[in-house]
Amino acid sequence: MGIKGFQGTSLLDFPGRIASLVFFGGCNLRCPYCHNPALVLEPESYPDLPLDEVLAELADRRGFIDGVVVTGGEPTLAADLLPLLQGIRDLGLQIKLDTNGLAPKVLEILLQRQLLDSIACDLKTNPARYGELQWPGGQGVGIQEGLALLLAAPVPVEFRTTCVPGLVESDDIQAMGAAIAGAKEWVLQQFVPSHAMEPSCQALTPHSSETLQAFAELAREHVAAVRLRGL
C-alpha cells in the first residue's frame, strides 16, 4: 500500500517541533475503534501519491519544518517506507514513526539504518487479547517481539494506549504494564467514540476521568512516566 496523504504542517504530532505528516494506507489490524477507517478498510479508494512528489514537497518545506511524522494506517507494511525515510534523511529532516509494533523486522532495519529519531507505538490492549483486533480469518498476531525491540531501541519511544471500554480495563492495564515494564513513557489516552470504525464502538460511553486516573496509578507500578491525554 502506498502513500495516501500529505499534510503540510502540524504542531501536535512531533512535540516541540513543526512537522509535516505523511499517511500510508492499509493496516494489519482492524481495531473496532480506529479513527482512520477509510485508510484501513478502503485504502485503494485513495490514489497513491508518487514518492518523488512527496519528497519534492518536503524539500520545498525544509525551511520551515523540523521533521516529518510518518503515520497510517500502518506504515511498516509499505514498500515505499524505506525509500521515503531515506529521502527524508537526505533532506536533513527529523523523523517520527507511528506504528502498532507488529512488524519488528522492519523496525529493526529502520533502527539499524538510523532512519528514526522517535517512535510512537500504540499498545492496544493486553498482549494476550491482540487476536480480538485481527482481521476476520487472521492467523494470530503477536506484539511481544515488537515490544522487546522497542524497549531496547536507541531512540525515544512513546507507548500510548487508547482506553476503550471493554478492551482496556484494570486487568489489561496490568498486563500491558508488565509487558512494557521499564519503558520511559506511557500515555493513556481518552477514547473518543465519534468516528470509530464500528457502530458498536460509537455507542460506547468512555471511561470516566476517575477510572483513567486509577488506570494511571496502576500503570505507574510498571512505568515511571505515565501521562493522561484527552481528559
Ligand code: SF4
Ligand atoms: S492499528 Fe491503528 S490504523 Fe490500524 S486499525 Fe488499529 S487504530 Fe486503525
